[in-house]
Amino acid sequence: MTTWFGIVLLVGLGFLAVNATAPWWQTASFYQIYPRSFKDSDGNGVGDLNGVTEKLEYLKEIGVTATWLSPFLLSPMADFGYDIADFKEVDPLFGTMEDFENMVSRAKQLNVKIILDFVPNHSSDDCDWFIRSAAGEEKYKDYYIWHPGFVENGVRRPPSNWVSVFRGSAWEWHEGRQEYYLHQFHKKQPDFNFRNPVVREEMNDVLRFWLEKGVDGFRVDAIYHAFEIQADGNGNYPDEPRNDWTNDPDEYGYTHKIYTVDQPETPHLVYEWREILDQFQADNGGEERILMVETWSPIEVVMHYYGNSTAEGAQIPFNFQLISNLNRDSDAYHYEYLINNWLSLMPNGKSANWVIGNHDKNRVGSRFGADRIDLFNILLLTLPGCSITYQGEEIGMLDGYVSWKDTVDPQACNGYEENYMAMSRDPARTPMQWTDGNMAGFTTGSTTWLPIGQDYAQRNVQTERGAALSHLNVFKKLQQLRKEPAIQQGAADVKAVSHYVLANKRYLSGNYVYISLLNIFDNIENVNLHDVFDGLPDNFQYALVTRKSIKQLGDKVSASSVTLMPYESIVLRSTTTV
Numbered sequence: 005m006t007t008w009f010g011i012v013l014l015v016g017l018g019f020l021a022v023n024a025t026a027p028w029w030q031t032a033s034f035y036q037i038y039p040r041s042f043k044d045s046d047g048n049g050v051g052d053l054n055g056v057t058e059k060l061e062y063l064k065e066i067g068v069t070a071t072w073l074s075p076f077l078l079s080p081m082a083d084f085g086y087d088i089a090d091f092k093e094v095d096p097l098f099g100t101m102e103d104f105e106n107m108v109s110r111a112k113q114l115n116v117k118i119i120l121d122f123v124p125n126h127s128s129d130d131c132d133w134f135i136r137s138a139a140g141e142e143k144y145k146d147y148y149i150w151h152p153g154f155v156e157n158g159v160r161r162p163p164s165n166w167v168s169v170f171r172g173s174a175w176e177w178h179e180g181r182q183e184y185y186l187h188q189f190h191k192k193q194p195d196f197n198f199r200n201p202v203v204r205e206e207m208n209d210v211l212r213f214w215l216e217k218g219v220d221g222f223r224v225d226a227i228y229h230a231f232e233i234q235a236d237g238n239g240n241y242p243d244e245p246r247n248d249w250t251n252d253p254d255e256y257g258y259t260h261k262i263y264t265v266d267q268p269e270t271p272h273l274v275y276e277w278r279e280i281l282d283q284f285q286a287d288n289g290g291e292e293r294i295l296m297v298e299t300w301s302p303i304e305v306v307m308h309y310y311g312n313s314t315a316e317g318a319q320i321p322f323n324f325q326l327i328s329n330l331n332r333d334s335d336a337y338h339y340e341y342l343i344n345n346w347l348s349l350m351p352n353g354k355s356a357n358w359v360i361g362n363h364d365k366n367r368v369g370s371r372f373g374a375d376r377i378d379l380f381n382i383l384l385l386t387l388p389g390c391s392i393t394y395q396g397e398e399i400g401m402l403d404g405y406v407s408w409k410d411t412v413d414p415q416a417c418n419g420y421e422e423n424y425m426a427m428s429r430d431p432a433r434t435p436m437q438w439t440d441g442n443m444a445g446f447t448t449g450s451t452t453w454l455p456i457g458q459d460y461a462q463r464n465v466q467t468e469r470g471a472a473l474s475h476l477n478v479f480k481k482l483q484q485l486r487k488e489p490a491i492q493q494g495a496a497d498v499k500a501v502s503h504y505v506l507a508n509k510r511y512l513s514g515n516y517v518y519i520s521l522l523n524i525f526d527n528i529e530n531v532n533l534h535d536v537f538d539g540l541p542d543n544f545q546y547a548l549v550t551r552k553s554i555k556q557l558g559d560k561v562s563a564s565s566v567t568l569m570p571y572e573s574i575v576l577r578s579t580t581t582v
């Protein structure tokens with residue numbers, strides 16, 4: 005029945021799409037808020053929901069359509085909220101359910117969509133379900149993955165060689181239950197047993213709960229870890245094969261992940277959740293609710309999350325191709341390949357999305373160099389589909405310095421002082437820099453959970469608002485350009501002009517042609533755009549310039565000879581329509 009309904013709905017949407025009322029998310033500009041570090045409303049040094057509400061107008065100012073917020077649910081914070089103790093309760097550190105409701109209603113007034121981070125793979129070990137499971141209560145005993153392990157020569161060892169993302173065995177001995185439980189992340193994050201239909205229903209219920217509260221969708225955390233291989237007839241789990249690059253059995257890379265991630269069942273979970281969203285919409289009306297899924301899988305596997313021939317999946321399976329594969333030395337052909345590869349592998353009728361940062365990755369300006377901050381914002385916001393920006397990237401925030409003493413990320417704290425900087429996710433999580441005043445305007449208090457970035461006096465929202473061609477003003481200008489029909493709905497043609505320069509042409513019949521040009525390296529380049537694009541008009545003008553430019557907005561230029569300064573990225577617009 006649902007399938008027939010799905011088909012009818014699909015046909016309906018397809019029809020609407022050609023009438024240029026595409027669903028809101030398709031070309032949306034998404035913004036990830038990491039609530040701990042966004043805005044502190046009560047001076048305790050930790051960001052909160054009232055802080056987000058206070059800053060929703062800022063999201064409007066910078067042209068954001070929707071925000072997905074990292075978790076703010078009840079949690080002992082072993083993994084800063086990714087260890088949830090109650091999936092239907094706001095953590096007091098972030099506020100109350102009423103604060104949440106206020107945030108949602110203010111967001112609706114401003115027409116900013118709210119996307120909740122849904123963390124299905126695990127709960128906290130403080131979660132009531134886990135406590136009951138550990139106690140062997142009949143209803144809950146198979147909510148998680150338990151195994152007694154093996155005893156050899158009087159010594160007990162874990163059920164398999166599986167390793168946790170945060171180092172050490174993925175199995176933790178539980179004294180009470182006298183069994184091991186599986187935790188792919190922190191030992192305070194026990195994995196759910198998704199082979200248990202009751203668990204699946206429990207999670208479906210969590211989705212319905214928040215849909216009722218008015219969220220516009222979910223960003224699904226770490227989905228590729230959801231299923232592990234099914235236990236064999238004896239209830240045992242096979243060892244994963246060894247990788248040869250490390251002999252340290254505690255290192256995540258010790259095993260080759262064939263049984264703990266990307267199991268074939270996993271995308272079907274997402275299809276099941278999509279049905280819940282579609283059903284909710286059918287019952288309640290309103291605009292389309294969406295799923296965005298986080299999966300660090302091979303690109304062919306990621307594509308399965310879009311759906312199969314009979315079931316819809318996530319509207320937005322995160323595209324981590326640029327995050328995962330680009331580095332400082334990547335040339336324009338590499339960019340071109342990664343972009344076009346996604347576009348060509350994407351199933352028919354689906355839309356693209358582009359991600360370059362999040363709270364787990366070093367800041368763009370630290371990863372690729374501060375000279376390339378505008379370059380990545382221009383790339384993300386002019387490619388076809390939706391863009392996903394991590395908070396602070398619009399002002400070009402850099403990694404904050406966090407000493408070993410101040411480090412709080414479990415991924416770093418579970419390791420060693422010698423290399424904690426390479427492991428720590430804290431530098432990308434330092435508080436948002438709002439002003440050049442006390443504590444960067446993040447808090448009225450005198451301490452913050454992570455130190456404020458040292459460059460806040462120059463790099464902050466207030467200062468950048470008033471500075472011509474600041475990163476913030478470039479970002480805002482890009483959002484205006486995104487409203488142009490050629491960029492909203494037009495076709496895209498992404499080509500490397502040389503090793504050094506990438507060009508992205510956006511065009512739509514009856515409209516101006518837009519071309520973004522990125523000079524990725526430190527040389528002056530001169531390019532002839534007719535070399536890569538056929539039938540291009542010759543006369544263009546500058547529609548967006550940055551501090552690297554010597555040209556001004558509106559200056560004329562011939563497509564046959566565009567000169568780019570070192571690291572300069574620009575957007576050109578044809579002077580005639582096509």
Ligand SMILES: *[C@@H]1O[C@H](CO)[C@@H](O)[C@H](O)[C@H]1NC(C)=O
Nearest residue numbers: 272273275276312313314315
């Ligand atoms: C697509 O997924 C649905 C839902 O999980 C499943 O019932 C169906 O068999 C799948 N279709 C194909 C062609 O694999």
Ligand SMILES: CC(=O)N[C@H]1CO[C@H](CO)[C@@H](O)[C@@H]1O
Nearest residue numbers: 083086189225226362363364
């Ligand atoms: C980018 C992202 O959301 N990463 C999270 C993935 O899931 C683990 C466990 O829930 C978190 O620790 C990461 O922060």
Ligand SMILES: [Ca+2]
Nearest residue numbers: 044046050052
């Ligand atoms: Ca606070």
Ligand SMILES: [Ca+2]
Nearest residue numbers: 195229230231
């Ligand atoms: Ca799992």
